[in-house]
Amino acid sequence: MxxxxxxxxxxxxxxxxxxxxxxxxxxxxxxxxxxxxxxxxxxxxxxxxxxxxxxxxxxxxxxxxxxxxxxxxxxxxxxxxxxxxxxxxxxxxxxxxxxxxxxxxxxxxxxxxxxxxxxxxxxxxxxxxxxxxxxxxxxxxxxxxxxxxxxxxGAHKYNVLEAIKQNKVFNVLDDISLTEDLSFSKLPTIIKELLTTYKIDSINDETLINDLWYEPRRLYLASLINKPIDRIDFDRYKQLYVLLKNQSFTLSERSIISRGFISYLFERIRFIQKFGPDKKDLFNSIIEYSDGRIRELLLVYYFQNGALRKTDLSMEVRAAQNIIRDTLIRTFLKPFAHQISGSSWPDYKLISANGDSLCLSSFNNNIIVMDFWYTGCGYCSIFYQNVLSKIKQEYRNHKELTFISISRDNKFDVWKKSIASGLYTSKEIVNLYSNGLGGKHPIFLDNAISVFPFVIILNKNRIVEQVNSPPLYTLEGMRSELNKILK
Structure with missing residues (x-):
């Protein structure tokens, strides 16, 4: 198939x-x-x-x-x-x-x-x-x-990348197997031919050359990492692990700004972390197997890739704040700072199901459970049906507890139909809408909310108690967290 x-x-x-x-x-x-x-x-x-x-x-x-x-x-x-x-x-x-x-x-x-x-x-x-x-x-x-x-x-830069996209380089990877080539020896000749054809200058176009050189390697490593377990040749993977772990790089400013280069380094560490003998998590593997500005960029890359990072980021954000020195790179961590327990949650204006403007500060002095979702999100529906709806019913007599459902939908009619369907929320919950901004609304952008569902619990002073931690996605875990706060 x-x-x-x-x-x-x-x-x-x-x-x-x-x-x-x-x-x-x-x-x-x-x-x-x-x-x-x-x-x-x-x-x-x-x-x-x-x-x-x-x-x-x-x-x-x-x-x-x-x-x-x-x-x-x-x-x-x-x-x-x-x-x-x-x-x-x-x-x-x-x-x-x-x-x-x-x-x-x-x-x-x-x-x-x-x-x-x-x-x-x-x-x-x-x-x-x-x-x-x-x-x-x-x-x-x-x-x-x-x-x-x-x-x-400047068109030469774009045309050479288009040549790559149209399988002039990536198709070479179809012929590379772990039993033949661990060092990508077939790629340099093809890349050099492209550089000559499109008149790429090795000095003025160093960033582009890094993109050309490392993007095929990144794709290749990603394909190996995602292989089904029954198709992995572990003896050959061990050889590749040693090769990657001992790999060294000559860095320049233009190497660092290359998407292909940084993305490749990230996949390299993912491979080392997954197939190496040390069972560290990805965050700590980045810290161990990189340093300097490269480490700082890789940590930011880690936080931005929501599918790869943990759900509870409190300890990792604190650790990254102590590691990252570059002022510009540190600015990216600001949205994640709101995901640390004990931080103050900003106030935002959204639209209610009746079309009225409503601020989160309207619910001060209430414990707030916020659930972020969008129409079509299967896990959002599963979470609501199996956990949140039952918790809402169980705690219906706790007047100091408010459940707020915030949708990333950018179409009002789609959002209203989803409320009526009962798949993601219900009319008994406070339903709020981004006023057509979808994921561009500040509540999503300012707080780095890019994975769904996403759950946050605030206390009566709008201070973060829990952010998207695994226990919140089970009945027992959610019940336990709420009981701690309600005491």
Whole structure:
């Protein structure tokens, strides 16, 4: 069944690549503006599937690892001009960074699907770039596939990454097995050919070269880490473990800001942690197997990847605050500081089911159980049905206890239907809405809430008692925590 799925996905990729490459060639030639401002980047985008009213969004990062690590992205939205093109000109505060192009999905038929999709995945920009992008995409059963053509000042960077995405490098990994190649000896020749073809300068484009060099390795390690246990050759994995553990790096400032490089180091530590003899958790493995600024960036990477970090972060956030010295990197930890027991929870204004504005401070002098969820989240529904609804009923006579349900939904009617369905919440709970902002509402952004469900318990002074700890997801655990606070 897996082989059939892979075949279907590969068929769609090949079919779409052939069809859209011809479509891109046939599209009109665009005028590329000469950007004379070295402190900005200019993008002219021809999105072939865009409807007249469609909006494009550019998310721009100015710092090091971009949105992949620091999350300090600035968002710009544009509609088509009279020529049917999207024009973006945005200021930049550093020499390098990454941008991602987002568009509204055409197919929203599945429940819970994110309304925005990444048309162009993070691209390395350089201050002064002036780029024309022709982009075509298709949503298929295999996923979202885009093909781009880049022209203009700095276009070589984007075209070489597009060549990689179109299987010019990654397909080599299909031929690499642990029994053949632990050191990726087949990759350098192919990468060197790409550097020559696209006239990549080893000095001026060092960040890009690091992306090229390490991204295939990152993908390869990730595939090994995620292999089913019955398909793992542990003797060969041990050899790779020794190779990775003894690996050393020559670092420069441009190495550090490379997404590919930092992502590879993170997967390297994940592999060492999972298959090494020392059974440390991932957080402590990062501390042991890295140092300096690399360690600081990897810790931030760890916190941002919600699927990999623990649910209870109190001890880890405190430890990271003592380790991280870089002022800019420390700013990323601020949202996580609200996830430490004993911290004061900010006040926020949201919308009630009646359409009225309501602040959390309205419930001062009450113990608050907040449940964050979104429509289509299976685990959110399971948690509500099996734990929260029963706890609500069990503690119905405790007037000092308030249950608040906060949805990340960005459509009011979808949210109201979910309340009525009883799958995620009920009309007896205080239901609050983000007023159409979804995950962009400050209550999500300020507190690094990106995994769902997410549960927080505040005491009567709006001080954090518990944040998303594992006991909260069981009847016994939730009951025990509430009884401690209610005493």
């Amino acid at each position: 897996d082989k059939l799925r892979v075949f279907i996905i590969q068929f769609w990729i090949l079919f779409f690549a052939l069809a859209t490459s011809e479509e891109l060639k046939a599209s009109k030639k665009l005028y590329v503006k000469n950007n004379t401002n070295k402190d900005s980047v200019f993008l002219l985008i021809d999105y072939l599937q865009a409807a007249k009213s469609d909006t494009l969004e550019i998310r721009v990062s100015n710092y090091m690892m971009g949105s992949t690590v620091l999350g300090n992205d600035t968002r710009y939205n544009e509609v088509k001009d009279k020529k049917g093109l999207y024009r973006f000109s945005f200021p930049v505060r550093s020499k390098f960074g990454y941008f991602t192009i987002y568009a509204k999905r055409k197919d929203l038929s599945r429940n819970g699907i994110e309304p925005m999709m990444a048309l162009v995945y993070p691209q390395l920009w350089k201050s002064g770039d002036s780029i024309t992008i022709k982009v075509s995409h298709k949503e298929t059963i295999g996923g979202i596939f885009s093909i781009c053509d880049f022209q203009g000042k």
